[in-house]
Amino acid sequence: MKDSENKVIIITGAGMGLGLATAKELASKGSKLVLVDYNEKSLTDAKAEITKEFPDVNIINVVADVSKEEAVKNYVDEAVKAFGRIDGLYNNAGIEGKQASITEYDVNIFKKVIDINLMGVYYGLRYVIPVMQKQKFGRIVNVASVGGIRGVLNQMPYVASKHAVSGMTKNAALEYGRDGILTNAIAPGAILTPMVAEAFKQVNPENPKAAETEYAQRNPTKRLGQPHDVAKLVAFLLSEDNGYVSGQTIAIDGGESNIYGNS
Numbered sequence: 633m634k635d636s637e638n639k640v641i642i643i644t645g646a647g648m649g650l651g652l653a654t655a656k657e658l659a660s661k662g663s664k665l666v667l668v669d670y671n672e673k674s675l676t677d678a679k680a681e682i683t684k685e686f687p688d689v690n691i692i693n694v695v696a697d698v699s700k701e702e703a704v705k706n707y708v709d710e711a712v713k714a715f716g717r718i719d720g721l722y723n724n725a726g727i728e729g730k731q732a733s734i735t736e737y738d739v740n741i742f743k744k745v746i747d748i749n750l751m752g753v754y755y756g757l758r759y760v761i762p763v764m765q766k767q768k769f770g771r772i773v774n775v776a777s778v779g780g781i782r783g784v785l786n787q788m789p790y791v792a793s794k795h796a797v798s799g800m801t802k803n804a805a806l807e808y809g810r811d812g813i814l815t816n817a818i819a820p821g822a823i824l825t826p827m828v829a830e831a832f833k834q835v836n837p838e839n840p841k842a843a844e845t846e847y848a849q850r851n852p853t854k855r856l857g858q859p860h861d862v863a864k865l866v867a868f869l870l871s872e873d874n875g876y877v878s879g880q881t882i883a884i885d886g887g888e889s890n891i892y893g894n895s
């Protein structure tokens with residue numbers, strides 16, 4: 633892929649799941665990586681895992697909670713200090729919260745989901761964009777969800793936050809396209825990461841595997857997505873091969889969000 637080599641990419645939520653899969657994909661293409669996560673242990677393990685597979689990769693780890701503005705400012709400063717520029721931001725860290733109906737939802741958990749999924753993405757944009765403006769180049773991928781284009785039962789704060797991610801993506805595309813910055817969002821369906829495995833445990837605590845198999849049957853492809861499916865799309869959107877796609881929320885869900893009624 634054109635020019636992923638030596639590009640400096642920040643990945644939030646890089647300790648596991650979609651963030652880690654994308655970090656590996658970009659490491660395989662010779663990008664320089666800034667891995668961000670609030671879980672220090674998973675960040676350390678992620679760096680070790682990537683370095684084992686790609687010994688020449690240039691990585692720094694920054695422990696940060698993306699819902700804290702100062703911590704976001706710091707990961708941006710650390711990236712610039714280490715590499716002198718930022719070519720790409722994968723604004724990926726997010727949580728699902730608990731599953732509960734609107735009237736029963738714990739308000740503190742609601743606020744936490746908004747703080748991480750909405751404010752965390754906003755702070756990333758706020759502090760990375762000025763660096764990209766100076767360079768007259770940047771690629772940003774924000775992580776929404778199918779819950780950012782559809783409703784999802786019992787997940788109101790998640791759905792609200794992910795619709796907001798899609799909205800912020802449109803605005804960033806409008807406001808900074810003139811600076812060579814292309815901003816898109818992805819809307820993954822069910823991709824088998826630790827976060828989704830946890831959701832299946834909530835659906836069927838006795839037999840999460842059965843919940844997973846049943847869920848996959850609804851998908852046109854009859855399978856769940858895998859993290860590497862997402863990593864390939866993100867790597868493209870973060871590369872210079874993407875010259876003109878901006879402001880989009882791209883579903884990556886095997887076509888499932890197109891279903892209306894029984895299929």
Ligand SMILES: NC(=O)c1ccc[n+]([C@@H]2O[C@H](COP(=O)([O-])OP(=O)(O)OC[C@H]3O[C@@H](n4cnc5c(N)ncnc54)[C@H](O)[C@@H]3O)[C@@H](O)[C@H]2O)c1
Nearest residue numbers: 645647648649650670697698725726777822823825826827
């Ligand atoms: N897996 C899916 O099917 C799916 C579907 C749609 C959207 N998403 C979105 O993709 C993103 C990644 O999901 P995943 O499935 O890889 O989740 P995951 O739970 O497997 O990994 C998320 C990572 O983000 C980190 N993280 C969480 N909150 C953080 C914070 N405040 N600051 C810094 N790091 C934080 C966690 O420590 C973890 O390493 C999330 O935004 C999620 O909403 C995932």
